[in-house]
Amino acid sequence: MSEPHAQITETPTTFNSVTPELVGAVMAAVHAQRPDIVRSLVSDLTPSDMAWVLEQLSEEERQPLLDLLQTDLDPKVLVELDDSVRDQVIGQMGPANVAAAAAELDSDDAVDLIGDLGAEEREQVLAAMAAEDRAEIEQALAYDEDTAGRLMQRELVAVPQNWSVGEVIDYLRESTDELPEDFYDVIVIDGGRKPVGTVALGTLVRTKRPVLVADIMEDDPYTLPVGTSQEDVAHLFRDENLVSAPVVDADGKLVGVITVDDVVDIIDEEAEKDIMGLAGAGQADIYSDVKETVRARLPWLAVNLITALIASSVIALFQDEIKLVVALAVLAPIVASMGGNAGTQTLAVAVRALATQELTARNAARFIGKEVVVGSLNGVALALVVGGIAWIWFGEWRIGAIIGAAIVANLIAACFSGTIIPLSLNRMKIDPAVSSGVFLTTVTDVLGFFVFLGLAAIFLI
């Protein structure tokens, strides 16, 4: 039952029992062609630690290590690998080995593994699998990606509602082979295989044998239709502190179960999507190669270029004024930049609150109102400082007054846009994390330059 791994007794700075030094030692043994040393170095590692070792290597470094380990590599390592690295490792393993690995995994992990493959690779791997396993995987792949149907595992414990605790325990003791490796709830079903309740194992073990499961079950369990999005699954688990939940098909029949370890990964993934979306970094991570990374990021830079060109054309409207007072060219970027920063602050809060369903039609107006007030107050504070500096710098109080006014106006617009843009995109079913930023920058740049240069054109020249 026990997987050996380093026990932690001192306060650690990290729980990775693996270090860059270990990775170095493994590679040294690979280069010295000492498979025995390599195996002894990695044999104690948990799947996630082994995955980390593989991730630390470049594709070229990884090949000889995989060649050496091939049949010894624990299939669970594939599950723990980052997507980009996993793609490479799978390519390096070959279809037959991948099929063999998938057959050893829990159904949800096997589906995840095979679902991530390209169409051609997927066919090759499925062709190399046993007919029964293949059918099961293909059925799961029929569900949309990122839905409960794809996330669930088929291995579960379901019992009829007329069973007693004793009968359940006897059943569990006898059918060890068919049971999932880890489970936390027993699902109680009716004659039509519909879930009518769940019994947490913690409740089961402290109840006496003659008691009926129907009397101790949590009735009205949260049942997830196969089409439920992974975001909604994550929300439900987080809000209701669940560790597992039954999944049902269109007829309400039990078809699988989702456990909290998958949900932890989803929460992580969703947070990562929001961070990358706000930064316009696309889906490329540190393991993506140059081509993938350029492809993920260049479109966003191109979109931002349009924003920058629009902002420039606003400046171009005021070329005569700038020729007369060059200070305008020096100061204008400050107005745009402060607006962009303030808007980004608001935007991050709004995007996050939309993602967590805290920002709704009910409190949107209150939130927008607060942000406008915050924008005004921060605007006035910055306006006083910048106005003072501009006045002293260029010896002209009117420049100070004009830049101050422009900053107040731009910060109010920034905080207003930082709320209204994500709210509108969200209503239009466009992911606000990904697309809000460019609209926001357009507003703060265009408005920043226009108000400042426009006021200067009227009052200064």
Place this chain on the structure above:
Amino acid sequence: MSEPHAQITETPTTFNSVTPELVGAVMAAVHAQRPDIVRSLVSDLTPSDMAWVLEQLSEEERQPLLDLLQTDLDPKVLVELDDSVRDQVIGQMGPANVAAAAAELDSDDAVDLIGDLGAEEREQVLAAMAAEDRAEIEQALAYDEDTAGRLMQRELVAVPQNWSVGEVIDYLRESTDELPEDFYDVIVIDGGRKPVGTVALGTLVRTKRPVLVADIMEDDPYTLPVGTSQEDVAHLFRDENLVSAPVVDADGKLVGVITVDDVVDIIDEEAEKDIMGLAGAGQADIYSDVKETVRARLPWLAVNLITALIASSVIALFQDEIKLVVALAVLAPIVASMGGNAGTQTLAVAVRALATQELTARNAARFIGKEVVVGSLNGVALALVVGGIAWIWFGEWRIGAIIGAAIVANLIAACFSGTIIPLSLNRMKIDPAVSSGVFLTTVTDVLGFFVFLGLAAIFLI
């Protein structure tokens, strides 16, 4: 055992059984002074749904509802509330009610609740508690915030290693009152109360009564010292797919247990911290009031103002050139803006990879190298477009060539800085999520303006 709640049978867009309409109905009943209707509307809600209802209301709207519910409010609602809202609700409840609520909660939730209070409020609440509860809470509060000691609950199931499965089950059946509400592992301890193994409940229930726990336990369990940071706890749970882990004191003795539901909240919190940090939005969320929000954001705007002023002073160096060729003032912000965007993309990837311990000393050089190549390629692509546009716009090929060269240089610098800045801050133990952005913008703004205007000064004028 069962808490009633709306069962979900259709594919839902959200699992909140509560809607803005329900919140409206509750408030209508409050204003109509119909406590019976209010109670019937909210009596079916889970703690997290009730928390959501309270969060949707303004502080002023919330007061009459709390006055009406006071004694009926499930203490678990307090646990589910957002921090800012919880502060307000606790202030509205008064110390005696808070103390009564804390006494009903699991120890980790009670500590979380009381730990978040201000010093004065905390004293008042502790004074209103029973001596025993108070001592337990104070002991937990002695551990640093955001460590395993603060996160753990004291209620746990520990058994000696010479017990059989049957003895464990009998013990659990007899001592129902002292057991934690939810638990997933039985912790096996030696004579000195040191954890020597864990038995998952799923393993316990499928093992026959005479088998010894020592024979089925996962030995070498991950034990968390009380001082372990919450980030490290989250990493361990995520990487090793744990649902619970024992916590030990300095002598290695078992003092508590951390369960996955707390870890889910930590992962969420850490991701939120990174998002807010990158956006410079501080710790204020949508529930924070105007004062808290201004206080959270203004310092960051002030720091960014310094960056903007430095950038402006670079432009000021080239006032004579701008007077001669106003096109420079029109185009310069494009160079700075493209650099900022490209750098932010890299920065998000780097910050995230540092947070997940994927970016290490071992692969840092490879990552930096890749980013510089990506910066060059994206730079050349943008340079061709912008150079072409500038040439056509201002009818001068040299302006096109100069802005193109400046963009390539700035994008390379941006991608290099986007990696090296967070890596350096991380090495200096400064949170890269919070402070990288301002350094990055300084580089891309200063360099963008300087290279473009400098090249123009040399080759154009």
